[in-house]
Amino acid sequence: MTISLEAQFSNLLGHIFCTVVFVAVYYNNIWKAQNFPFVSQLLFYEKGTQYEQILILNSNYESRSHTPC
Numbered sequence: 001m002t003i004s005l006e007a008q009f010s011n012l013l014g015h016i017f018c019t020v021v022f023v024a025v026y027y028n029n030i031w032k033a034q035n036f037p038f039v040s041q042l043l044f045y046e047k048g049t050q051y052e053q054i055l056i057l058n059s060n061y062e063s064r065s066h067t068p069c
Contacts, residue, residue: 026033035048043051058064 025031026038032046032048035046036044043053045051056064
């Protein structure tokens with residue numbers, strides 16, 4: 001199975017375009033992007049402070065309002 005050179009080139013252009021857009025959005029601080037880490041699995045408030053997940057999750061990482069059936 002092969003992928004045509006045209007498809008590979010199109011994929012490359014799309015990747016480069018998205019990278020440029022993402023970097024531009026971050027450095028121009030659109031949507032307050034610089035308040036947050038670029039790649040993170042943590043939750044944050046709008047001002048950029050870390051959200052305490054323990055407020056809504058128990059020790060089993062389930063919602064505190066979760067009730068067993």
